[in-house]
Amino acid sequence: MSATQPRSNAKKTPQDDVLFDRELEDLPAALRWREWMPRVEAVIFACDQPVSRETLARVVGRNCSVDLLIDDLIEELRDRPYELVSVAGGWQHRTRVRFGETIRASSAPTRSAAAVLSEFEAMVLMAIGYLQPITRGDLSKIFGKEVSRDTIASLRDAGFVASGPRSPTPGAPYSCVTTKHFLSAFGMETLGDLPNIEALENAGLSGRETIAAEPFDPADDLDGEAVA
Structure with a gap:
């Protein structure tokens, strides 16, 4: 490390405790x-x-x-x-x-601007939040249309989703789970703070009716693919 390089990334030493x-x-x-x-x-x-x-x-x-x-x-x-x-x-x-x-x-830039998600990405994130750990293949079956690698990658890039344990299904695909950033971004302490799903449906906020159903072949081998 050069003399001019900041020590913020340096490993803490016992001497640091003495000085502070x-x-x-x-x-x-x-x-x-x-x-x-x-x-x-x-x-x-x-x-x-x-x-x-x-x-x-x-x-x-x-x-x-x-x-x-x-x-x-x-x-x-x-x-x-x-x-x-x-x-x-x-x-x-x-x-x-x-x-x-x-x-x-x-219009001032903020220190931690939240990622802007499409409506479908938000729905997928909600499904992961409630059903985790869940594979991309199982998400596709729920939505009746393919949940693409790009959709999962977008949620990962936003810091909301990470790879979870492998599924015991054929191919052992990785599952999707939410992160601490997901909790932080939505002001939750734990996943127990998620709104009751039945209450959301009763209030018409679940958004299930907004999912545009497209033909999806359950035989597609999505479960054998890890989260991108």
Whole structure:
């Protein structure tokens, strides 16, 4: 590594722990807390994905409660246009929903613009979310039309889908599963936060009626193909 190359990707050494004072034992308890709070917020602000409790614990004292720090930060941000939210097993800064129209009107580029999916891609993603792990062949049977490799690749490129365990069916194709980014993008902590599918259907939001049925031969050997 050259002298001018940043050390952000360098492997952490025991010396780093010595140089970084996590405990702040020279400060009174109240001041330690006030120093730990902005440390935690700075890490969350700098990261483009939800930050786990374990990660945040690296910048505060051993006996510091990360959860209580987060509670205090949430309270401090109560009157701000952004907040801390718990998603995908960690915490992330999010603009409050009521400012969404303002941001869109500004046409300003955002730090984490969500991928724009076609209606069919969104339907396939929804099916994967509810039925995972599921193969591309099984998705094609559900929709009555081929779910192409390109469709799965688009969802993978957007960070929503990854390869799951192989199916026990002939050819042992890889299944599709959702990712932590999927949870984060849709503001969910776990897959248990997915809306009840029956409630969606009753509200007319399942979108099944929008799927344009096209001839699909179930004999097509899709199950023998891994996710592209």
